Amino acid sequence: MENINTEEIKSLIQKWKGKDGNLVMILHEIQNRYGYVPRPVSLEVSKETGIPLARIYEVITFYNYFELCPPAKHTISVCMGTACYLKGAPELLEEIETLLHVQEGQSTEDGQFHVNVVRCLGCCGLAPVVSIDGKIFGKVKKSEIMEILSRYTHEENNVKV
Amino acid sequence: MTKVVQAQINGILIRVPEGTTILEAAKQVQIKIPVLCKHPDLPPEASCGICIVRIKGTNKMLRACCTPVENGMEIITHDPEIIEIRRTVIELILSNHPNDCLKCQRNNDCELQRLTADFGIHSESFPTFLRDIPKDYSTNAIDLDPVKCILCGRCVHVCQNQQNVWALSFLERGMQTRISPAGDIQLADSPCVRCGQCAAHCPTGAIVEKDDTGIVWNALQNKEKYCVVQMAPAVRASIGETFGQIGVNYTKKLYALLRRLGFKAVFDTSFGADITIMEEASEFEERLLKQTRPLPLITSCCPSWVDFMEKFHTDMIENFSSCKSPHEIIGVLSKTYYAEKFKIDPSKIFMVSIMPCTSKKYEIQRSSEMFASGFQDIDAVLCTRELGRMIKQAGIDFENLPEEQADSILGEYSGAGVIFGSTGGVMEAALRTAHYLITGRELEHVEFESVRGLERVKETEVEIDGMKIRVAIAHGLSSVEYVLEKIRQAKLNNTEIPYHLVEVMACPGGCVGGGGQPYMVTDELRVKRAKALYSDDKDKEIRFSHQNPYIKRLYEEYLGKPLGEKSERLLHTTYVPQPLYRK
Ligand code: SF4
Ligand code: SF4
Ligand code: SF4
Ligand code: FES
Numbered sequence: 001m002e003n004i005n006t007e008e009i010k011s012l013i014q015k016w017k018g019k020d021g022n023l024v025m026i027l028h029e030i031q032n033r034y035g036y037v038p039r040p041v042s043l044e045v046s047k048e049t050g051i052p053l054a055r056i057y058e059v060i061t062f063y064n065y066f067e068l069c070p071p072a073k074h075t076i077s078v079c080m081g082t083a084c085y086l087k088g089a090p091e092l093l094e095e096i097e098t099l100l101h102v103q104e105g106q107s108t109e110d111g112q113f114h115v116n117v118v119r120c121l122g123c124c125g126l127a128p129v130v131s132i133d134g135k136i137f138g139k140v141k142k143s144e145i146m147e148i149l150s151r152y153t154h155e156e157n158n159v160k161v
Numbered sequence: 162m163t164k165v166v167q168a169q170i171n172g173i174l175i176r177v178p179e180g181t182t183i184l185e186a187a188k189q190v191q192i193k194i195p196v197l198c199k200h201p202d203l204p205p206e207a208s209c210g211i212c213i214v215r216i217k218g219t220n221k222m223l224r225a226c227c228t229p230v231e232n233g234m235e236i237i238t239h240d241p242e243i244i245e246i247r248r249t250v251i252e253l254i255l256s257n258h259p260n261d262c263l264k265c266q267r268n269n270d271c272e273l274q275r276l277t278a279d280f281g282i283h284s285e286s287f288p289t290f291l292r293d294i295p296k297d298y299s300t301n302a303i304d305l306d307p308v309k310c311i312l313c314g315r316c317v318h319v320c321q322n323q324q325n326v327w328a329l330s331f332l333e334r335g336m337q338t339r340i341s342p343a344g345d346i347q348l349a350d351s352p353c354v355r356c357g358q359c360a361a362h363c364p365t366g367a368i369v370e371k372d373d374t375g376i377v378w379n380a381l382q383n384k385e386k387y388c389v390v391q392m393a394p395a396v397r398a399s400i401g402e403t404f405g406q407i408g409v410n411y412t413k414k415l416y417a418l419l420r421r422l423g424f425k426a427v428f429d430t431s432f433g434a435d436i437t438i439m440e441e442a443s444e445f446e447e448r449l450l451k452q453t454r455p456l457p458l459i460t461s462c463c464p465s466w467v468d469f470m471e472k473f474h475t476d477m478i479e480n481f482s483s484c485k486s487p488h489e490i491i492g493v494l495s496k497t498y499y500a501e502k503f504k505i506d507p508s509k510i511f512m513v514s515i516m517p518c519t520s521k522k523y524e525i526q527r528s529s530e531m532f533a534s535g536f537q538d539i540d541a542v543l544c545t546r547e548l549g550r551m552i553k554q555a556g557i558d559f560e561n562l563p564e565e566q567a568d569s570i571l572g573e574y575s576g577a578g579v580i581f582g583s584t585g586g587v588m589e590a591a592l593r594t595a596h597y598l599i600t601g602r603e604l605e606h607v608e609f610e611s612v613r614g615l616e617r618v619k620e621t622e623v624e625i626d627g628m629k630i631r632v633a634i635a636h637g638l639s640s641v642e643y644v645l646e647k648i649r650q651a652k653l654n655n656t657e658i659p660y661h662l663v664e665v666m667a668c669p670g671g672c673v674g675g676g677g678q679p680y681m682v683t684d685e686l687r688v689k690r691a692k693a694l695y696s697d698d699k700d701k702e703i704r705f706s707h708q709n710p711y712i713k714r715l716y717e718e719y720l721g722k723p724l725g726e727k728s729e730r731l732l733h734t735t736y737v738p739q740p741l742y743r744k
Contacts, residue, residue: 039344042343042344043742052321052327053327053343053344053741053742054321054327054328054329054330054342054343055327055330056343057330057332057343057344058330058331058332061332061333061334062333062334068344
């Protein structure tokens, strides 16, 4: 995790002090700065503002915009457009979920992969389609998933697939 | 004078003070509108929608719990459509609720179950969808099963507003909404002070006291164990509610009951309160006359308050009385004084406390000082509600039991000891004895009316030997802020201290309103429970802790003197700052 800069947080709080909706604005800036709202930062905000941590988390979890975990290194999108769906996308998703021990919409514990489902990637001719970080893999078979994922894990060499 | 508004409910004319809700007004015409999220002790959450009523001649449906009666309103509380809507509200809740009633701690005492029965719902109308949220058994005081939560919001309100602890919150929204401490951590890692107020207000089995009845039944069966028991002041004033008796003092029947359950000796925590007073009043006298440590002296007999202070107000540690809570004192003395006197192996003694309190379940392992006898001083704590269940399990006809006495040497209490269960009681008991310690004379008028009652902060002045002693009493943790801030400001500006003596109880009303007490508490009920204790005091021949002959004997035979070496070792404790969040 990145180092938390206490001074930076203090000046941020100072900036929004006494303004309406300041908690949301503070969290907004933190989300932009770190890509998520790290817990130590929330604790710091709570300490500095006197707003209970519970309140801060109520706000963070109410809006989809805020994230509590760092963004994953790689984003896997499984297309569930009609063509992909009919050609076996659900099976691919299941395979990915099993191999990575995650549910769709979640990230792996080590922060390597985020798995989500998308409507249509616009290349139905290649169905079923999976994309990783924007790179398209077409006509994917369930048996190939392991190999595709391992290209990304091998470069890190620290993900067990 | 408040304005009066006039309206009709089901065609019957009513006149109520302006601001009266439809729910309240309906009682005037013998109508009970069903409620689920509304608790009589709390402001309306208006989250469930079961209390809807119709305004005649319109399509308007209003929530009775939060809508004030307006002039000229024609309110219909029941018609086939209203009943159908209410039924649907329940059915929708049930579609997200496990069918666990038979194995639920709230079985037969659950507001959702009662409504389901009232509305005659016998089958599932909607497909069931249960959320997958882990249980939380981390506090050793209350158990959370968020799957049983119907999102009424009572616990969140209580924890955040009434107690100002902010351990619980609603996370996310829509289908994902759940009660949880910030960031889905466990309660034990959160600021939770285990007061159990959330559990006492929850309509379902989503938050309940940790059930220790099994442990106690096992101990009672174990031939190796010598089971002894004590009960707190507040229990005697509320256990009757289990059988529909309100404000009745059941002290002597409880003694009989506890013996019939199999306990070999029955002690009274009120006697422990007498000891607390001996120690605390001596501490006060020392601080006042010898300036040994700073004033005000703040009471420490409520473990949730202690926990709260260790987390939120660590600058007050030096002001805290080091005296343990009364039941811990009885605990340690049962395994030392009593054991020695009656030649019982203390390792065999199994000491149970019957308390109005969930926090005491956690307190018994709070620090190494709770093992001052060389063993865990208290082995198990049962709340009033758990005792109620045990009475039923044992099939005892409680109300018709004979009256018995407590076991002496740890059982005979003074009037001062028994009022500990009400807000202001500790203060009053302490003042009675402090007066004697400071002046050498007894008070003529023993009752301090000004420290009684349910006002959330009580400030008053008492004269002892020409000295004006300023005192403050707060109950419900959100009320302490005002008192502490005054002390803090005086410390900061080096001005005269605002108080000499401060009493705090975490639960509104003090222990009579404790988190382990029977459900559906209101201020009206708190007053009735407290009254039962005050009349017990009034009926007592001895109303001062220091006059209690068993107290004198205890110090002569065993402890020496208050704040003496032995007392310090057995009856006192220390406080350390705790982090708000452990994760
Ligand atoms: S026990 Fe008290 S502090 Fe803990 S969650 Fe419940 S209400 Fe809040
Ligand atoms: S836990 Fe109980 S009191 Fe809290 S919101 Fe859920 S049902 Fe209501
Ligand atoms: S006020 Fe009494 S019942 Fe409530 S937490 Fe304190 S000791 Fe327990
Ligand atoms: S009881 Fe009125 S909305 Fe729930």
